[in-house]
Amino acid sequence: MIDMHCHILHGMDDGSSSLRESVELCRMAVANSIRTAVLTPHLPNPAQMEDFLRHRDKRMDELKRALDHEKIELELLPGAEIFVDDDVFFAPSFGDATLNGSRYILIEFTFRGLNTMRLVKYVNEFFARGLVPIIAHPERYFYTQENYDTINHLADLGVLFQLNGTSLVGNNGLEAKELGFAMARNGLASFIGSDAHSVHHRPNDLLAMLNHFPRAIPFDVYDRMLNANPRKIINDEDFDRGSFEPIRRKRFL
Structure with missing residues (x-):
């Protein structure tokens, strides 16, 4: 598997605090069938x-x-992992901060207080620079949990989405699990990452989590989100999400 979102690089952010912990996180990754990790410090x-x-x-x-x-x-x-607000676009270039030097860039937002119009403004800034934004853990934002149409609209623009495995097993609350499930089921989400931060807090045990993902979604969908799809991103290949169905806010699980 490919873990395209993790904070296992020591001394960079709120993730791994030491080289020793980073090594243990890498050991855990291999034990969970992860063969490639994209290091995405904040x-x-x-x-x-x-x-x-x-x-x-x-x-x-x-x-x-x-x-x-x-x-x-x-x-x-x-x-x-780029935190996006009005200030981030003062950066002259995002070139080497993309995923493996590709055209794809992993971005995140504040968890509260944004609306669809502001999100559209932000993602269009990246498109204008020739980059394809991948929104990290969209299922965890309070405003997307309240308004599923925000996800639909961003997908129509060509934005891609990466879910956290912890959300699909319910560790981030029912609202995050339901939105993540709906996105995976309807073809809106293309990737799953661990968002691992430490051995004990959000570890990168994706294989263990995979065994507890919602069974209403076929295994081959999860397999693509953990293997073939991220492989295209790190190889800087054209990525086609394929057809998807708009999601509506309701209880799925």
Whole structure:
């Protein structure tokens, strides 16, 4: 499997706090059949993009050497999770902060207080720069939980979506589970990530979670979201979500 969203790189954000913990998270990833991890630390300040990227690459090299020493076979690829607000577009370029240097960029928003119009403005800024936004954990935002049409509208624009595995097993609340389920069932969500932060808090145990995902969705759908789909992203291939059905807010589970 490919974990395209994780915070297992030490000393970068609120994720792994040490090289030792990063190694253990990588060991856990391999035990859960993850063969590739895209490292997506939070970008704290877009004005300091170059410093962030240098720091990320240095930490990634340290982790790669540690994995070689421990004989842990996990492919590590560079990325970032970009917090989007009005200030982020002062960054001159997002080039090396995309997922493995591709045209695809992982973004997140504040959990409360945004509306569809503002989200559309933000994603169109990325499209105008030749980038394809992938919204991280859209099922966790309070405004998307209240208004499913926001998801439908963003999908019509070509925005892609990555669900957290923890949401599909109910760890982020019923509203997040229902929205995540609806998006996966109707073809709106294309990827699943661990969003792992530490060994004990949001670990990257995707294989264990997979066994508890809602069974109303065929296994091959989950398999594509964890393998074939993210492979296209990290290879910078054209990605076609395919047909999808709009979702409506109601109790699914």
